[in-house]
Amino acid sequence: MLSCGSYQCCSSSAVYTVFHLLGSSSSPFLLFLQRNSASNLMNHSGKSSSPQSINKQSETNVETPEGVIGYLDVFIHQAHNIHNICIYHKQDVYAKLSLTGNPEIAIESKVIRSAGGNPVFNEKLQLSVQNIESSLRCEIWMRSAVPSHLEDQLLGFVLIPLSNVIVAKGKLEKEFALSANDLFHSAAGFVQLSISYVGSYPDVMAVAPPPVAVFADTALPDFRE
DSSP states (O other): OOOOOOEEEEOSSOEEEESOOOOOTTOHHHHHHHHHHHHHHHHHHHHHHHHHHHHHHHTOOOOOOTTOOEEEEEEEEEEESOOOOOSSSOOEEEEEEEETTEEEEEEEOOOBTTOTTOOEEEEEEEEEESOTTOEEEEEEEEEOSOTTTOOOEEEEEEEEEHHHHHHTTTEEEEEEEEESOSSSOOEEEEEEEEEEEEEOOOSSOOOOOOOOOTTTTOOOOOTTO
8 A cells, every 4th residue: 555645747728737546446536547548659669660661662773674785875965056047035945755665765965045045944954765776866946935836946966876985995075066957967056965874885886987087098189290
């Protein structure tokens, strides 16, 4: 038996003062405390389990999509000397990237407002690579101000074989000349790109030989006679 006295029990909702506490385990007050303590313990245990479940989900590995052998990161710095086809104001410009091995999948940069002929992008885009023998196609477009009457206009493009990136040990930074025509080169300005590839490398890759002068081994006629 506990001696009579004054005991204070603090809970989350009120403060109880006990004048006569009996030692019997069947005391209504003790039963209340037991139920209240069990309820608080269950609440705390439920809260502590939530972060654990979140951590387990975050530790789940993301598998590489089927057919993907690597990833191509392209940082578009800027373009200059491109055609400004707008008459009354500077045109809005954006870039579009795709791979010749999978041309239907293309990604676009943000639109640079009033860029005119010298847009500055400073944006990084990523493409999934399925065929190492494909080429990166970088296009510069004018965004139409009135899409219902005029479509976006292609200002220039460049094709960069992935083999050039592989030969450069997976990283290539260069200013590339843009062309306005698929059939022959028509000067359309320049674009500066930083390209990096991470993924599988082929054991053997065909690389285009350097151009050979047309008249290197041909004797020119002597017109002095």
